[in-house]
Amino acid sequence: MNPAFSYKKLADFGRTLLNRLSLEEGLPMISEYAKQITGAERCSIFIYNPKIKMLWTTLADGIEKIMIHKEDGIVGHTVKEKKPILVNDPYIDERFLPAIDNKTGFITKNIASIPIFDSNRHVIGVFQLLNKPSGFTQEDIKSMIFFAHYISGYLELAILFEDDTNSLMKGIR
Structure with a gap:
């Protein structure tokens, strides 16, 4: 496991994350933690929408959606x-x-891209970590796969919550 990774830090992170109800609140926290444990310069979290076959970010370090x-x-x-x-x-x-x-002026030197699965083993998102000074390793991948499993339940619930909230708002208009 990555030396920056600790189960106690992960448990503390998880407790704090559970208090974030929306993706806009939770994704920056997830991104920061992923950068800390891997040493990456940037982390973008893409959410997959299978209806339109598109991936989108509400968070991409340093750039717009x-x-x-x-x-x-x-x-x-x-x-x-x-x-x-x-x-x-x-x-x-x-x-x-x-x-x-x-478009952004950023220069990507290396990438670790990790799928995030829901409870039915469908891909609901992807972590994309960029620019680790020493390059990404298989140990980084193992740590991020574990982390992706850890936060997948939160992401699945947050996506469902936002879908429900958006459906309710359409009914009110």
């Missing part, structure tokens, strides 16, 4: 393959979308 089709980019391939993808030289990987770097 990103929307990507499930067939595109490393994040899309993570959904399609349903397994982690580690890329330590993205500019030579055909799946990489350099247009996002071009």
